[in-house]
Every structure is written in structure tokens, then in C-alpha cells.
Amino acid sequence: MISRVTGFSARRPLLVVAVWVLVLGAGFGIGTGVFERLVADVGTVPTSESGRAEDRLEKVAPSGETLTAVISGRPVDDAGLLRDVNAAMRQARAVPGVAEVAGPLPSTRTGRAVLVEVGLMPGDGMEDAAEAAAARLRAVPGTTAHVAGGPLSDAEFDEQAQKDVARAEMLSMPVVLILLLVVFGGLLAAGLPLLVAVVGVGSTFGILFLFSTVTDVSVYSIQITTMLAVGLGVDYALLVVSRFREERRTAPDVAEAVARTCATAGRTVVFSGLTVAVALAGLVVFPDPFLRSMGLAGAAVVLADMAAALTLLPALLRRSGHRISPAKPKAEGDGAFARIARGVQRRPVLVLVAAGAAMVTLALPVLGLKISGGDPRLLPDSTTTRQMWNDLTVHFPERAHWSGDIQVLADAPLTDPGVAGLRERIAGMPGIGAVEAEQVGGVSVLRAEPRGAAEDAATRDAVEAVRNLPLPFEVQVTGDTARLIDYRQMLSDRLPWAAAVVAIGTLLLLFAFTGSVLLPLKAVLTNLLSIGAALGVVVWVFQDGHLAGLLGSEGLGSVNLTVPVLVGAIAFGLSVDYEVFLLSRIRERWLAGATPQEAVASGLQRTGGIVTAAALLISVVFAGFVFGGFAPIKAIGLGLVLAVLLDATLVRMLLVPATMTLLGRWNWWLPGPLGRVHERLALSETETPSEPEKALAAHR
Numbered sequence: 001m002i003s004r005v006t007g008f009s010a011r012r013p014l015l016v017v018a019v020w021v022l023v024l025g026a027g028f029g030i031g032t033g034v035f036e037r038l039v040a041d042v043g044t045v046p047t048s049e050s051g052r053a054e055d056r057l058e059k060v061a062p063s064g065e066t067l068t069a070v071i072s073g074r075p076v077d078d079a080g081l082l083r084d085v086n087a088a089m090r091q092a093r094a095v096p097g098v099a100e101v102a103g104p105l106p107s108t109r110t111g112r113a114v115l116v117e118v119g120l121m122p123g124d125g126m127e128d129a130a131e132a133a134a135a136r137l138r139a140v141p142g143t144t145a146h147v148a149g150g151p152l153s154d155a156e157f158d159e160q161a162q163k164d165v166a167r168a169e170m171l172s173m174p175v176v177l178i179l180l181l182v183v184f185g186g187l188l189a190a191g192l193p194l195l196v197a198v199v200g201v202g203s204t205f206g207i208l209f210l211f212s213t214v215t216d217v218s219v220y221s222i223q224i225t226t227m228l229a230v231g232l233g234v235d236y237a238l239l240v241v242s243r244f245r246e247e248r249r250t251a252p253d254v255a256e257a258v259a260r261t262c263a264t265a266g267r268t269v270v271f272s273g274l275t276v277a278v279a280l281a282g283l284v285v286f287p288d289p290f291l292r293s294m295g296l297a298g299a300a301v302v303l304a305d306m307a308a309a310l311t312l313l314p315a316l317l318r319r320s321g322h323r324i325s326p327a328k329p330k331a332e333g334d335g336a337f338a339r340i341a342r343g344v345q346r347r348p349v350l351v352l353v354a355a356g357a358a359m360v361t362l363a364l365p366v367l368g369l370k371i372s373g374g375d376p377r378l379l380p381d382s383t384t385t386r387q388m389w390n391d392l393t394v395h396f397p398e399r400a401h402w403s404g405d406i407q408v409l410a411d412a413p414l415t416d417p418g419v420a421g422l423r424e425r426i427a428g429m430p431g432i433g434a435v436e437a438e439q440v441g442g443v444s445v446l447r448a449e450p451r452g453a454a455e456d457a458a459t460r461d462a463v464e465a466v467r468n469l470p471l472p473f474e475v476q477v478t479g480d481t482a483r484l485i486d487y488r489q490m491l492s493d494r495l496p497w498a499a500a501v502v503a504i505g506t507l508l509l510l511f512a513f514t515g516s517v518l519l520p521l522k523a524v525l526t527n528l529l530s531i532g533a534a535l536g537v538v539v540w541v542f543q544d545g546h547l548a549g550l551l552g553s554e555g556l557g558s559v560n561l562t563v564p565v566l567v568g569a570i571a572f573g574l575s576v577d578y579e580v581f582l583l584s585r586i587r588e589r590w591l592a593g594a595t596p597q598e599a600v601a602s603g604l605q606r607t608g609g610i611v612t613a614a615a616l617l618i619s620v621v622f623a624g625f626v627f628g629g630f631a632p633i634k635a636i637g638l639g640l641v642l643a644v645l646l647d648a649t650l651v652r653m654l655l656v657p658a659t660m661t662l663l664g665r666w667n668w669w670l671p672g673p674l675g676r677v678h679e680r681l682a683l684s685e686t687e688t689p690s691e692p693e694k695a696l697a698a699h700r
Helices: 002-011 013-029 031-036 049-060 079-093 126-138 150-184 187-212 219-247 254-285 289-323 336-346 348-368 384-395 417-427 457-468 480-514 518-543 563-591 596-626 631-668 672-681 691-699
Strands: 066-072 098-106 113-120 144-148 406-410 432-440 443-450 475-478
Touching (some): 002 289, 013 031, 031 150, 031 187, 049 443, 049 480, 066 126, 066 150, 113 126, 113 384, 126 144, 144 150, 150 187, 150 596, 187 219, 219 563, 219 596, 219 631, 254 289, 254 480, 336 596, 406 417, 406 480, 417 432, 417 443, 417 457, 475 480, 480 518, 518 563, 563 596
Antiparallel strands (some): 066 113, 098 113
């Protein structure tokens, strides 16, 4: 199958290139329209109590968004200030689409700011009304007004996503090209991986645009999938081009070298791409629309990169491969990576314990992981939303919490004594301020204002207490805190299922790739160590605040609720990606008759440079997002950089040689019945077993 696809691409290079040019044009033409469709909402569970209550509330009592304005620069006892602010409020109140304007509330902390809140009517014109009302409030003479919230903050999240993508590409692409020039020593060979990466980005925009026609696409999606498209595009192209240069040493004919490359590296790319896609597809188990769409879109992007590596690259190599110089011969037994492997093989138990202990130590902060929906500190200081938040913390610290009302829907009229009693009980709960009530149809809606943030213990306890009250009528609770509680419960319920889907899919693919029972298990266990270590450092930096200033962030007290799942899924896929690279060459040497120790040392020597280069290149891509402006993307970027680097060093160079040395011939243990299953799944490019495979079958 692989040979037919790659063979057609090599025989019809102009046709294949033309098709990919069309894909690229559509991606950067029509596909970039996805930026206008991005949404900032994440962390919802439509099937949960909070999700159902929110939908119901939207139907019975739709409400608009609220803007918060902090107007500072003049003392609050200045009579002229209040006159000017009231005039601006009257103008804002007259804007079509504005429901109410409340304030001005003077600051009792500094005496140099007033707070104004603008309620917007629900509907399609909410964005225009927000801009117009904000413009009126910014026009107060002698003051600085930072207005944010609702559609204004959503627009800033969208704009920040575009800036981060552009900045990351601007920072990473030149560095990637320079590194590729160093690796290959020629512009053409270095340019091919970069070209595949560009094609991957164009395909990403197109895929996300198609997704946006049927579902919401989050601001996270564009950044994360772009990271994947560039990183994996470079990875796969690096593997293919490196193998092509190696084959050119013994196959001067370009067509033959392309065929040999696709029969070996092509198979590796297929299994690598499928394992990464499976890791991301595990996200569809979660009912959160964002995680589900992220899994589907991410898997589609990976498969697009894989398709480009199996079609576009063979076509380009067939047309221009004669201009790429063959790789220089290397002595396998004397290389640096072979020496590292032999050093590990002399003390496998010691290395295994030491490397494992280091990874576990890095992972320890995960035990204190706290997740939340975040607040404006996720945005950089240059954004108006963050500036408004900073003003709140200075002038109105009692209001500096990013949580809406606790909303309670009671299936009883407002005149019901039970509703009045419920209102009193909620008002008496710790952490709760004023409680307002209204009746919409036969439903009573109670809105309780929390005194603290959504993730504060008192606020969470209040929500749980309301849900557990014995009442003669049905009650549903929603709001920021209720959504966070339900989201955590969803993660707890669905994470084992997602892990099972990913583990089973990965084990089956690695079994089909290696023909081994134990190697897939070893791969899953060692990869979990690198993921845990990466997440531990993310918690240590972004939650606890250690060294966060070096990344332009600060200790947030929690990690955004999307970060652990996304880092875990993507990092697991990338870890298996490098595992496939390494095992492919170890298996080749083992099938060729090498001893287990010789096969490991030779395989590490043959792939050590490629894996190191690939890890360095993809780390550069992810690092471009670490220095972006959006804290969750910084955290995801840092987690993936660490996961990749730890996997390419401690795991591939130390843990893999140590474990495979201890297992010896058991690495390739395959019971007879499973051997027949493997023959059906292996995607071998030869119809009959090779002589080494026959010998292997005989001594099994």
C-alpha cells in the first residue's frame, strides 16, 4: 500500500506538486478566514448540570454581556470628574444595544479611580454596542479608561492568537532553516522539510476552516495545531530526506533511492503519524466541545503532514534528488551514540534507576496540580483586558476576581415560600454577597454574587451546598464555579477512558510495527515518565511561579484547565513518534542477525543524530509559542519543549538502551498465534519474508 502511494507520487511528480499547490493556496487563501470565527470559550460540558442549566437559562431569560470600565487619573473628590463621568455614562446609555450603565463607584482604596459597568442587550449587535459604549467612556477628559469584558475581551483573545502564531513563525522558521542547513549542509535538502512544514500550516488553516463551519473553533486550536503542523512536518521530512541521502550512497539512481527510502522511512512515517493521531483522537472521549474538536482537528493535521511526507516529498525527491548529495559514510560501532549505548549496557540497572528517579523527581509537583478557567492574567500587559484587571487590583481589590454570579434555577414560582427560604439560605452562606431573584415564566432565577474567585474554596462549597439542599422542587446551578466543578468531575470520569483508548491504540500500532509484545508496553511506560516530568515543571513554573518571570508570566496559583490534557495527549504522541524512529532501525539490525545489544547500539547510532536534530527542531518550533503572549499557550509550549527534550535525551539515550539490554531476546518475544496476526498488520513492503525474518522466526 505504501509503495503504491509513494510510487505513484514519484512517477507523477508534477501532478502531485500541482495538487499540493492548490491545497496550499486554498489554505492560505480561504483557510485563513478561520481567524474571524475563533471563539474564546473553553471548559464547558454541555451534558453536565451547569451546561443544561445554562442552555435553559439562555432560553427562558437570555442575558447580554457586561463590560467593566476603570476610569483613573483624577481624584474622586473632584466635582468635575463626576460631572464628566456622568456625561459619558449618559452617552453610553444612549447607544443602541446598551441595556444599562451602573456607577460611578469611587475607589475607597486609592481615591483616584471610579468604576462603571455597562450591561449589553443580547443579540447580533452586541459587539458594535460594546465598542461604541467603550468609546464614550474612554472620552472622559484628563483620565485613562480601560474598558474590557464580554465581546471586547473575546476580540482581544482572537487578536492575541493571531499575533502569537505570526510571532512564533517569525521567530522559529529562520532558526529551523539554519539548523536544517547545519544538519544537511545544503540549501535544497534543508528547504524540503521547511516546505513540508509550510504545506502543513496551509493544510491546518484549511482543516480548521472546515471545522468552523460545523462547530466552534477555539483560539487555542489555531496555535496548537500550527505548532503540530510545523513540528511534525519538519520531523517527517527530516526522517525521509536523511534516509534518502543514506540510500544514495549505495543507489546512485535517484528513482531507486526514492523507492528504497519510501519502503523503509515511509513505513516509519505511517506508523509514527498514526500513533500521534491516535494520541490526539483520544481527546474525543471528553464531552468538552473544545477538547473533542481539538482531538479531531489535531489528528487531521497530523494525517495531512503524513500525507505530504508520503506524496509531496517523493515527488520532489524524484525531480530534484540528483542535486542532493549522498550522506557521508559513518562507522556505526565507533559513533558517539553507540558509545553512549554501550556505556548504558554495562550498567543497565544503575542507569534505569538513576534516570527514572530524575524523571519522577521532576514530576512530583503534579501532585499539587490545581486547574482553573483562569483570569485576565493569562493575557499580556499590553492588552486592554489585562490593563483593566491591573487597575482593578490597584483601585478595587475587592472586585479583582474573574467570576460571574452563581445562578440557581428553581422549578417553582417566586412566591413559593421554599424559594424565599432558598434565597435566605444562599445569602447566609460564607463567601456569598447579595442574592437577587426574578421569575421568568414558572421558573425562579436566583443570582448570587460570590465574594471571591470562581475557584475559591468558599465559592465551591456554596455551589455544592446548594446542589445538596433537600428541596421540594428541582434546582439546577450554573455559573463559572459550577462549570469548573463539573469540568473537574468530567476530567475525573473520562480520563481513564481516554487513557485506555490511547494506550490500546498505541499498543496495537507498536505491535504491528515491531512484531513484539513487550516493546509496546515498555514504550508506553517510559513515555509516561517524560509526560509526568514535563507537566511537573509546568506546574512548578506557571502555578507556583518559579522562574515564571523569565517567560514573561507569573505564578497564577493554578494551571489553565486545558493545559494538562493537551500536553499529555500531544507529548505522548510525540514520544511514541521518536520511539518509532529508534525502533525501526533497531529492528532492522535485529532482523539482519545482530545480537540484542549490537542491534540497540547500532540502532541508536543510526537514529541518534536524526532524533536529536528532530527534537531540537521541534523544540525550536514549540519555543516560539513559549515566548508568545497567552499564558496557557506558553504553558503548553513549555510542556512540549520539555517533553520532547527529555524524551530525546533521558528516555531514548538512557532508559530505552537500559530496558532493552535487560530484556535481551525477550524484546522480540512473539507467541505463535500473535505472529500470524502481526503478518496481517505489519504493512510490510515485501510479499514474502526476508532471510533475516525467516531466521528470526526459526529461533523464536
